[in-house]
Amino acid sequence: EPRAPPNRIAIVGAGIGGTSSAYYLRKKFGKDVKIDVFEREEVGGRLATLKVQGHDYEAGGSVIHPLNLHMKRFVKELGLSSVPASGGLVGVYNGKSLVFEESSWFVINVIKLVWRYGFQSLRMHMWVEDLLDKFMRIYRYQSHDYAFSSVEKLMHAIGGDDYVRLLNQTLRENLKKAGFSETFLNEMIAPVMKVNYGQSTDINAFVGAVSLTAADSNLWAVEGGNKIVCSGLLQASSSNLISGSVMSIEEKTRTKQTGNPTKMYEVVYKTGSETHSDFYDIVLVAAPLNRKMSNITFRNFDPPIEEFNDPYQQLVTTFIKGELNSTLFSSRPKDQFGLSAILVTDDSDMFINSLSIVASVRQKEGPPPAVDGMHVWKTFSRDILTKEQISKLFLSYDYAVRKPWLSYPHYEPPQKCPSIILHDQLYYLNGIEFAASCMEMSAIAGYNAALLAYHRWNGNEDMIDQDDLYERLKTEL
Ligand SMILES: Cc1cc2nc3c(=O)[nH]c(=O)nc-3n(C[C@H](O)[C@H](O)[C@H](O)COP(=O)(O)OP(=O)(O)OC[C@H]3O[C@@H](n4cnc5c(N)ncnc54)[C@H](O)[C@@H]3O)c2cc1C
Numbered sequence: 001e002p003r004a005p006p007n008r009i010a011i012v013g014a015g016i017g018g019t020s021s022a023y024y025l026r027k028k029f030g031k032d033v034k035i036d037v038f039e040r041e042e043v044g045g046r047l048a049t050l051k052v053q054g055h056d057y058e059a060g061g062s063v064i065h066p067l068n069l070h071m072k073r074f075v076k077e078l079g080l081s082s083v084p085a086s087g088g089l090v091g092v093y094n095g096k097s098l099v100f101e102e103s104s105w106f107v108i109n110v111i112k113l114v115w116r117y118g119f120q121s122l123r124m125h126m127w128v129e130d131l132l133d134k135f136m137r138i139y140r141y142q143s144h145d146y147a148f149s150s151v152e153k154l155m156h157a158i159g160g161d162d163y164v165r166l167l168n169q170t171l172r173e174n175l176k177k178a179g180f181s182e183t184f185l186n187e188m189i190a191p192v193m194k195v196n197y198g199q200s201t202d203i204n205a206f207v208g209a210v211s212l213t214a215a216d217s218n219l220w221a222v223e224g225g226n227k228i229v230c231s232g233l234l235q236a237s238s239s240n241l242i243s244g245s246v247m248s249i250e251e252k253t254r255t256k257q258t259g260n261p262t263k264m265y266e267v268v269y270k271t272g273s274e275t276h277s278d279f280y281d282i283v284l285v286a287a288p289l290n291r292k293m294s295n296i297t298f299r300n301f302d303p304p305i306e307e308f309n310d311p312y313q314q315l316v317t318t319f320i321k322g323e324l325n326s327t328l329f330s331s332r333p334k335d336q337f338g339l340s341a342i343l344v345t346d347d348s349d350m351f352i353n354s355l356s357i358v359a360s361v362r363q364k365e366g367p368p369p370a371v372d373g374m375h376v377w378k379t380f381s382r383d384i385l386t387k388e389q390i391s392k393l394f395l396s397y398d399y400a401v402r403k404p405w406l407s408y409p410h411y412e413p414p415q416k417c418p419s420i421i422l423h424d425q426l427y428y429l430n431g432i433e434f435a436a437s438c439m440e441m442s443a444i445a446g447y448n449a450a451l452l453a454y455h456r457w458n459g460n461e462d463m464i465d466q467d468d469l470y471e472r473l474k475t476e477l
């Protein structure tokens with residue numbers, strides 16, 4: 001006899017993690033369960049746009065890889081459209097000059113890369129492809145309903161000990177061992193880590209590989225803004241959005257209509273100045289558990305729920321509509337400066353991590369041609385840019401708007417990923433960010449938590465933490 005589904009499920013956080021778990025929980029538990037999603041700010045979380053003179057630009061999660069199958073599925077099922085997200089020529093600046101300048105001719109790029117770095121770019125591509133090939137196994141496991149109780153077990157099921165080891169060593173250590181040169185690491189790899197994660201090559205090797213896949217071509221984004229996937233998933237899952245801030249979660253014994261005492265979770269939350277509480281059978285926390293970010297207290301758990309204080313990286317996105325001071329980077333006349341993105345090396349002493357021309361979320365054809373030499377540029381920096389710094393970067397500018405973030409974990413391998421199961425029916429999604437933080441990883445965590453909650457509710461132990469899945473599923477249609 002299958003167990004009756006739970007009456008009520010709470011999800012804390014309406015980012016892509018929380019909303020994808022709502023979508024998959026509905027699929028697993030059916031139409032009768034009431035799903036409440038708590039969100040204290042905007043639906044979308046770190047998927048957010050900023051307005052520049054009437055047009056919206058992606059300020060948080062912006063690019064999606066063509067093999068990010070959950071994001072692809074969401075866009076298709078929600079009837080949304082995609083737009084190309086990359087394009088334009090990239091240069092790498094070391095504080096004195098451009099050490100690499102992309103050409104619009106493929107052959108020229110190959111010659112330049114081979115001339116400076118030998119065949120390291122090709123070897124790097126092969127290293128990333130091999131990891132990505134294995135990564136794709138997770139979709140097969142999930143489509144067969146398998147779940148994992150820890151991030152390490154999920155990683156092990158994907159690629160065995162070698163894959164788990166990626167979490168425990170730095171990208172630099174890993175690539176040095178594989179024979180990549182200091183010059184290649186400093187000029188080609190470090191700038192990619194800086195633009196994507198605001199950190200150095202000392203991040204773990206797995207997130208390093210994810211970051212390198214984000215340097216691929218054919219990246220895409222959702223037309224209208226990536227955050228509309230989150231509102232679409234909320235709607236598709238018929239969840240009830242509660243605009244409030246969850247303050248605490250406590251396990252309590254309640255007597256249900258059947259007369260049986262049942263353990264439930266009391267979720268206490270604030271809407272405006274009012275405090276409310278409700279009881280749930282299952283709770284999923286889909287926000288980073290960090291005092292500065294979600295500030296949720298777990299009350300009276302025995303044993304107590306562990307404290308999570310791992311720091312998140314401070315990062316500022318700034319959009320500037322202006323005319324670039326290209327002489328800062330190159331001695332070429334400004335009409336011959338054709339770069340659309342500038343990445344910087346770690347030793348460059350620059351106050352920005354990157355600078356790139358961007359299109360608004362509705363511009364399907366990419367950024368429009370410059371008007372009076374002006375484009376909308378997006379910069380990432382650790383600190384808020386001063387007026388002097390902006391004036392150094394731009395000959396003139398019309399408009400600047402910024403958004404500061406606690407963006408991603410500060411990666412410091414070796415590092416254990418936080419637990420997924422915090423208590424009997426209390427789950428935590430964002431531990432996966434300590435392997436790698438991106439939209440697809442949160443969606444994977446959302447699906448995994450939904451499957452885990454379903455199997456643990458129904459006692460399907462054989463669907464959890466199976467380690468020989470790759471071999472077993474090879475023979476299944
Ligand atoms: C600047 C930047 C650029 C990025 N670029 C990319 C990219 O190009 N591609 C990519 O794939 N990824 C990118 N990422 C990463 C990606 O955006 C995140 O990994 C992903 O959006 C995280 O989703 P999430 O749902 O797990 O968390 P979040 O989006 O952070 O969602 C958590 C939600 O919980 C809410 N919340 C927190 N505490 C409470 C509480 N107590 N009560 C109620 N609600 C609460 C928050 O308000 C938030 O909305 C980027 C991130 C940043 C910051």
Ligand SMILES: CC(C)=CCC/C(C)=C/CC/C(C)=C/CSC[C@H](N)C(=O)O
Pocket residue numbers: 062063064065068132135195196197210211213214356437438439440441
């Ligand atoms: C999970 C896999 C296999 C691939 C995901 C690749 C991906 C899209 C990672 C995102 C990396 C990231 C956090 C990028 C942030 S900056 C993005 C962009 N360069 C920008 O300027 O906005």
